Amino acid sequence: MNANAHPTPEWQVAQWFNAIAPLTLASLHGRVVLLEAFQMLCPGCVAHALPQAQRVRQLFPEERLAVVGLHSVFEHHAAMTPVALHAFLHEYRLTFPVGVDRPSPDGPLPMTMQAYGMRGTPTLLLFDRAGRLRQHLFGQVEDLALGAHLAMLLAEA
Amino acid sequence: MNANAHPTPEWQVAQWFNAIAPLTLASLHGRVVLLEAFQMLCPGCVAHALPQAQRVRQLFPEERLAVVGLHSVFEHHAAMTPVALHAFLHEYRLTFPVGVDRPSPDGPLPMTMQAYGMRGTPTLLLFDRAGRLRQHLFGQVEDLALGAHLAMLLAEA
Amino acid sequence: MNANAHPTPEWQVAQWFNAIAPLTLASLHGRVVLLEAFQMLCPGCVAHALPQAQRVRQLFPEERLAVVGLHSVFEHHAAMTPVALHAFLHEYRLTFPVGVDRPSPDGPLPMTMQAYGMRGTPTLLLFDRAGRLRQHLFGQVEDLALGAHLAMLLAEA
């Protein structure tokens, strides 16, 4: 795989939750990064992807792996507002940082979702320590496979 | 059990989804009624109570048993609006009628929730064919037990 | 349904576990009876049917409902011996009475399995208080449906 083939535009985030300061991809260089793009009313995100991201957060050390959520709303915009997201994160006890993917002036797809060409939610992106995109996975991902992907990236020099 | 000991005030509903006309407890006399009071951001409701209500809807005949949802929001009111509920019902493919428990002018608890003395969500109420409250169950209910409760009420003359 | 249409031959049991004395269908008259026919190496029995029978045992009163297992071995006879069954019941913490369906001199199907025309395992038979066969269910049964079946039989005069 030619890792350089994937462009890795900086995230466009309108607002952060569970974070003291804004997180940029650039600021996370040196750590492996798991980005979980989700919608709070997407059943597959709620049942599988977000609990999995939380399990990853608990299993791997924070100083080597960053887990970041991205609320990429592309439908039902009036329902999935930042106020609603705040309540959702509280009720589901999600503790990792979550950014709100910046709405686009041109259409329903938010800007980071567009920039990365995501097909829907959940989408899981894995970046290596140099900030290169190494995995782009749409839909449900097996824990065994995700654990392997993460360890491979963590094992890289 | 003295079934008459339980008062059964009429539901206070501000708005209906998945219903052609407003549903009242009185209008359902002659049928057993399962009322599932929930909040769309309550994890136990989403993971257990609502899928269970949907299973009940699929298993029992509609002409003998009514399944009704009640969105009884008592926290995070700005997040769980009717607009958000509409999107939620669509995404989770819930097809039974759902009413919005009427907000109270006096505090966070909506009016039906107050009138029935519910302790939280999910709360499952079962009414017999004469409209009497026969079960008031808070929290997760086993399918085996719920199937038995329903059949007992359906078997009554 | 004409309940009398189903013949209800007495069980043929070679040996009992978890029982002080042999149990006959006749001796259980007056109680509803759930008979779970299984094989200890049948994955669907181990994952679904037997845990379900155990849940029924815990939920319903013993004096009104009898839960009985029947080890109906029709394949791998050398593997599923009474000695092996004894260890299985111990390891899986199954506490209801279990009979060994009597092997037939004429072929692989044991005698009760033959007499009731069972198609395989798991098979769940429900008898009413008069000892009549009321349900004959092959394969996985939903808890909601089973709870309803049991309550209907328990509610009969």
Next chain:
Amino acid sequence: MNANAHPTPEWQVAQWFNAIAPLTLASLHGRVVLLEAFQMLCPGCVAHALPQAQRVRQLFPEERLAVVGLHSVFEHHAAMTPVALHAFLHEYRLTFPVGVDRPSPDGPLPMTMQAYGMRGTPTLLLFDRAGRLRQHLFGQVEDLALGAHLAMLLAEA
């Protein structure tokens, strides 16, 4: 971790299933090895460890990772015979090689179980490509963690 601190005695196997020829640890040098020690009547093995081993088999390439089962019977010996194991492997559709841990003349614990100081079943052993023992895990192991362990070993030069 000083990998050399763990002795790695050769397995003692009385009989193989799903294998054309006997498998030794020595013969697998060059591949990472997952050894799953189990008993066919151990509920945790049946519900978790063996399905997990089968998932590993499906996910990782056979030429780089060997998945091997070891039937380490330390109780109920009369129930868990090789004949019973053969039926069990067939019914549960387990396709990776499984050896029968050689019974000891001196007591109930079989010889490989003794040699590795296993505390019970399931026990999962992971060996690196040089045949060194790198993980010894008793009980239920999370898929995320196992995926990571395997990838780390596979990533080693």
